Amino acid sequence: MTLTPSAAETAATTSTPPLRLKGIHKNFGGVVAIKTFDLEVRAGEIVALVGDNGAGKSTLVKIISGLYQPSDGEIWLNGEQVHFRDASDARAKGVEVVYQDLALVEDQPVYMNMFLGRELTKGPLRTLDRKGMAKQTQELVDTLDVRIPSAKATLSDLSGGQRQGIAICRATHWASSLVLMDEPTAALGVAETAKVEEVILKLKARGAAVLIVSHNMDQVFRIADRVSVLRRGTQVATRNLADTSHNEVVAMITGLAS
Structure with a gap:
């Protein structure tokens, strides 16, 4: 992803969206986790996915990232319908995920x-x-202004915010279509959360399509362009x-919206 900010803004309104979900449904036996879900995430856009515990947010992320297969519905990446067999299949299509637990060594x-x-x-x-990777x-x-001592620094010597920044950089490096984030700042303090949000906004400026799960309404309103609300799988x-x-968003989450 090498778009400039101005190019990203243009792409967001003119190009085929990196992600389009049509009628996504997921059930586990007789339990319906997601009823019907439709969404587009455009280039240079951050969309927040919100809802109470058990609303279906993480299930949806796992469907998009190939960990689960939808029971019904369509996933489109860059105008092409895709059918992921597993997470490696999704990664091969340019979908990367940043989880709260980072999955770093x-x-x-x-x-x-x-x-x-x-x-x-x-x-031969x-x-x-090692030199090339470093x-x-x-x-x-x-480029993303993640402040670390060096690319050769041992991960255990870095702060929580720096580690999360590295996880986001890794996703950015390998993602050609979409970056998914599942509560990426939930375990961080206020200062480190702010630093990670700066990195996420830099992804947007580079033209990335970002779908982020967050329980933090202040964060949602700080960094997202749009929000999609799930409640009990709906x-x-x-x-x-x-x-x-x-x-209004909280009322939709709790079911108090008219």
Whole structure:
């Protein structure tokens, strides 16, 4: 993703959306987790997915990322309908996920975490290209302004916010279509949350399509362009943040909206 901010703004209104969900339904036996869900996420846009515990948010993320298959409905990426068999299939199509628990390796350097499972090699013996991985990692963290001592720093020496920033950088590096985030700042304090939000906004400026699950309404209104509300597996509404309020969104989440 190398779009400039101005190009990202143009793409958001003129290009085929990186993600389109049509009539997504998911049941586990006799339990309906998601009834019917429709959504588009455009390039250079952040869409927040909100709802109470058990509303179906994480289930939807797992469907988009290939961990679950929908019982019905369609997933379209960049104008092409896709059928993911598993998470690796989704990653191969350019879908990356940032989870709260990060899925990083504490005792490895930052650059090895960036290329975890996708390590660069060189020469006939296919030895690890540590220099190349470190160089690419440093370039990306510099671009997204993730402040770490070095791409060669050990992950365990970094703060929670820095680690989350690395997880977001990794997703950005490999995502060609979409970045999904499931409560990426839930375990962080106020200052570190603000730093991570800056990185997320930089993704938007580069033209990324971002779908973020968040329970933090203040965060939703700070960084998202639109919000989609789930309640007990039902999509209540999707709103432009500029056209709604905290109170209205909370009322939709709780079922108090008229």
